Amino acid sequence: MKYRRSTRLPDYDYTSAGAYFVTLVTYGRECLFGDVINGEIVLNEWGNLAKNEWWRLGQRFEQVDVDKTIIMPNHIHGILCFVGAGLEYKMNSEEPSLAPPLRKIPSPGLAPGSLGAIVGAFKSTTARLINGLRHTPGALVWQRNYYDRVIRDEIELKRVREYIYCNPLNWKMDQENPDGLLM
Numbered sequence: 001m002k003y004r005r006s007t008r009l010p011d012y013d014y015t016s017a018g019a020y021f022v023t024l025v026t027y028g029r030e031c032l033f034g035d036v037i038n039g040e041i042v043l044n045e046w047g048n049l050a051k052n053e054w055w056r057l058g059q060r061f062e063q064v065d066v067d068k069t070i071i072m073p074n075h076i077h078g079i080l081c082f083v084g085a086g087l088e089y090k091m092n093s094e095e096p097s098l099a100p101p102l103r104k105i106p107s108p109g110l111a112p113g114s115l116g117a118i119v120g121a122f123k124s125t126t127a128r129l130i131n132g133l134r135h136t137p138g139a140l141v142w143q144r145n146y147y148d149r150v151i152r153d154e155i156e157l158k159r160v161r162e163y164i165y166c167n168p169l170n171w172k173m174d175q176e177n178p179d180g181l182l183m
Contacts, residue, residue, distance in 0.1 A: 012150065014115040019067070019081045019151035021160045022119060027140040029178055031073035032130070036171040046130050047071050053126050054078060061118055068161045070168065075176045077164045079151065080115065119146050 014020075026032050033047030043051060051071045057080065058066045069078035111117065127141040151157050167174070174180050 013111075015082070015111050015113050017063075017082045019079055019157060020115050021077070021079055021149040021151055022115070023075060023077050023147040024119065024123065025075045025143045025146075025176060027143055029074045029176055031178065032141070033071050033073050035073055036168050039169045039171075041070065041072060041168045043071055045133065047073075049129055049133070050076065050126050053122060053129070057118060057122060060121070061113065063113060064118060068164045070164045072167060072171070072174070072176065074178070077167060079157075079160060079164070080118065082115075115148060119148075 032044075033050055034041055034043040036042070041047075051069075054069055054071070054076060055066050057064050063082050065081040065083055067079035067081055069076065123142045123146075127139075130141050131137050131139050149160075151160060171177055172180055
C-alpha cells in the first residue's frame, strides 16, 4: 500500500467556520467537462452537471455558502465558506471575517460536516451521476484526493477570486491542461 502524505493542516479543525479554496481534478486529468474556447469555458452536459451539484452544496449542507467557482475541462476551483461559530461572512462581501484561530481537531477521522466530508459527498454524487449518463458504472471520475487552502484574510480572498476568474484565460499555460504550453 502506497503512503500518501496528507495536504491537510495537522492541527486544523476542518469543520470550523471559515473560507476554503478547493481544487478537485478528474481522474487521469481527463477533460470531461467541456472546452476552453477563446478564453471562455464551454461546459458540456457533464460539466453542467458538476456545476449544478457544486452550487447545490449550499442547499445540501446548511453551514456551507458557495462563493466564486469555475468548472474547467478537467478540474474545479471553488471557494466554500463555512458559516457559524461566530463567523460573520457575507457572500461577495469586501470585508468578511475569515479563518478563525487554529483549533485542535476534536477526533481523528473524517468528521461529519467537515470540508473532507462535503467534498467527498460532492465527488460521490457527481461520479454516480456522470457514470450513469455515460453508462460506465463504477468508473473513476475524480482523483483520489483534493487540494485545499484555508483562506486567512480579505486580501487572500480577493487574490483567490481573481485566480478563479482568470483561470479560463490561462488555460493554455495551466498545469492541468494535457495539451498546454508548459514552460
